[in-house]
Amino acid sequence: MKPVKRVEFIVDAHEVDNLLASLAKINIRSYTVIKEAYGNGERGLRGGDIFSNTFDNSYVLIACTDEEALAIVEKVRPILKSLGGMCLVSDAMWVIH
Template sequence: MELVKKIEIITNSLELPRVLKILEKAGVSGYTIIENVTGTGDRGRVINDLATQALTNGYVMSICTEKSEHQLVKAIEPVLKKFGGVCIVSDAKWIAH
C-alpha cells in the first residue's frame, strides 16, 4: 500500500471544469465526479429539483501525493472563496494495482 492524500471537493457544478483543470495542473491524473450533489452548508440548502444545473453542486474525489496536495490546495482556495464549496484533504492508503 502507498500513503496518499485523499482529496474531496464539493463546489458549484458550473465550476467543475475549472476544478478539473486545477487538478490536472497539480499533477492529479485521475478523479471521480458525482453530479447533482445535495446537502446543506454555509450557503444554505442545495436540492436537485431545479430546472437548471447552474445552482447544483458536484463532488470530485481523487488522490495525490503530499507535494501535489500543497499545490492543489493553494490553487483551489480562491475558487472556493468566490463560488463556495469545500475541499477536504485526508490521509489515505492506496492499493496500487
C-alpha cells in the same frame, strides 16, 4: 496498500470544469467527479432539483501524494474563496491490486 492523501471537493456544478482546468495546470489529471451531489451547508440546501441544474453541486475526489495535495490546496484556495465550495484533505490508504 499505499499511503495517499485524499482530496475532496464539493463545488457548484457549473465550476467543475474551471476547477479541473486549474488542476491540469499543476499536472493533476486523475480524479473522479460525481454529479448532482446535494446537501445542506453555509449556502443552505443545495441540489436535488429535478427540473434545473441551477443549484446542483458536484463532488470531486483525488488520491495523490502529500506534495500534490499541498499544490492542489494552494492552487484552488482562491477559487474556493471567490466562488464558495468545500475542500477536505485527509490521509487514506490506496489498495494496490
